[in-house]
Amino acid sequence: MYKAIKDSKIIAISDTDNKFFCLIKDKVVEDTEHTISDFGAYNGEYLLLSDIPAPTQEEQSEKRAQAYLTEIDPITAHISRLRDEEQTEEVIKKINNLIFERNEKIKEIKKKIPYLTD
Numbered sequence: 001m002y003k004a005i006k007d008s009k010i011i012a013i014s015d016t017d018n019k020f021f022c023l024i025k026d027k028v029v030e031d032t033e034h035t036i037s038d039f040g041a042y043n044g045e046y047l048l049l050s051d052i053p054a055p056t057q058e059e060q061s062e063k064r065a066q067a068y069l070t071e072i073d074p075i076t077a078h079i080s081r082l083r084d085e086e087q088t089e090e091v092i093k094k095i096n097n098l099i100f101e102r103n104e105k106i107k108e109i110k111k112k113i114p115y116l117t118d
Helices: 057-084 089-112
Strands: 003-006 009-014 027-030 039-044 045-047
Touching: 003 039
Parallel strands: none
Antiparallel strands: 003 009, 003 027, 009 045, 039 045
16 A cells, blocks of 8 residues: 655555656655555545544534535425425325435434434
8 A cells, every 4th residue: 555645644545656646745655554444534634544533522513514404404495395285195295205204314314423422
């Protein structure tokens, strides 16, 4: 495995050193101790997964808020629009399906972006 280094930070990783030909770097270093799967991106550089700090409650809260904004709010808006229509059996069924979908999305987000207290 090879690491592209710039300003003492790992800016790219690859199985082959020739993948860095267009990258502005200080040097390329071969790492025989680790594999690509040992690293993760963090704040614009690559760190060993064991060196990446756990996200704070505030960071997780912001990530969840963004996920709710992009994934939950559109479903809620759709439910709201349907509630403004005549409440036929078909419309009620659509609303119930959307409520179920929204609840499943919320569970998915909570699992993907857990709080320390979840």
